[in-house]
Amino acid sequence: MKILLTGSSGWLGRFLAPQLRAAGHEVVGLDIASGADTQHIGSVADAALVDSIVADGIEAIIHGGALHKPDIARYPKQAFIDTNVTGTLNLLEAAVRAGHDRFIFTSTTSLMVSQRVRDGGQGEAFWMDESFYDGPPRNIYGVTKAAAENLCRIFAAEQGMDIAILRTGRFFPEDDDTHHVLSGENMKANEFLNRRLSAADAARAHVVALETIAGLGCETFVLSAPPPFTRDEAGELARDARAAIARHFPDAAELYAARGWDLPASIDRVYDPARAERLLGFRCRTDFASVLDAIRTDRPLPFDHDPAYLPPKEFA
Template identity: 70%
Template sequence: MNILLTGSSGWLGRFLAPRLRMSGHHVVGLDVAPGADTQVIGSVADRAVIDRAFADHAIEAVIHAGGLHKPDIARYPAQAFIDVNVTGTLNLLEAARAAGHDRFVFTSTTSLMISRAIRDEAGDAAVWLDESSGPIEPRNIYGVTKYAAEQLCRLAHLEHGLNVVVLRTGRFFPEDDDTHGDPPGENLKANEFLNRRLTVEDAARA
């Protein structure tokens, strides 16, 4: 199958592309930055780039792993998150529908599911997150745009029958968390592996 993988030069994309090829798929990577698995340089926010990728590579399915994420808040304005995470997702969904696709995978975030009690560490035990966790209360522009993109995926399924899987992953980004200064980055990551962090390899496997 010819799969369009967005974010192919990113942290998750670098691990996804080899796994997809090992499963027998032809991977067409799309990213704003060059990389070993990126054939199309451009932004998902540019519909013309998406349409050319679909036409030139006979795309049959999409794994949308690209986008601006939490650490990017310090580097980009809110409008960039809307352009990439919301408009970019809409562009891909519309192109997939026009091509008659029957599958679309969107990567989102478990940060949408973390309640105030969890954030305040008010409980006395660990909490398992599942589809019933909530309420959904995005904490920042990243969460707002990821949730909006999820709703676009839901509408694509309800209105057009596109089979969409939304995968809410725990954090696996390699950057340090800009909201915590203590403990330092590597120490914090090590502690997070006990509860909220997963390896990028496990994210790609999922």
């Protein structure tokens, strides 16, 4: 298929474009910044540009381009609305005019995180699957991605289009911009217990969704490394996460100590990706066991870490 990939110069795009080609698809990239896989420079908020690209033989769209949570410090709220909401609308309308039967939308688990979830301390870990709702998103990023998701649902209902909404957990390479207690690598490793996936897995999920969403209608999927825990451990995770981790991974504490790392004392949320495995047949290949195995065998860690990373758009 000839695929329009938005955000083709970004972090997801650099992993996704090669995987799409390896699967036999032709990739046409659209981004506001230049890149190896970007043929068109411009914004998804430009409806005329989107229409002209889609009209040139595009058969399906993967909409990965967006302003993200770190961009809150760099861009006004209107820019989030223009890119994340209006841009999604432009792409959906272009897809309908072109007669597309499927659409893949990159969303975020961040929109499920209310202020209460963010604060934690509720006595047990929040178990967060696609049905989880605890109030509105806490920032403009989550608000606009939630609005874009609802646009997808409207178009699916009105047009009969099959749409996969992929709520990805964390896979950014830079350091967390709100937590500074642990080293970046230590924190990322910990997050594979409950809320992170590799960029390669995030990209592969999009390829799988593109090829398997047909006939499923509009479906939402949480994407994260499969957690080692079960729902009945939620209370223990909040009280004494290290005890739960030790039960599943007896040598984790020793392996961490050798690196001067710390395991989390408490885990406040767990993302549940079971629906993606059940309906799409997708399961992340990199998980916490992979992280420990890399440490155990002195191999490179199976995730990307680059504290100095800035999106290409910041240099455009």
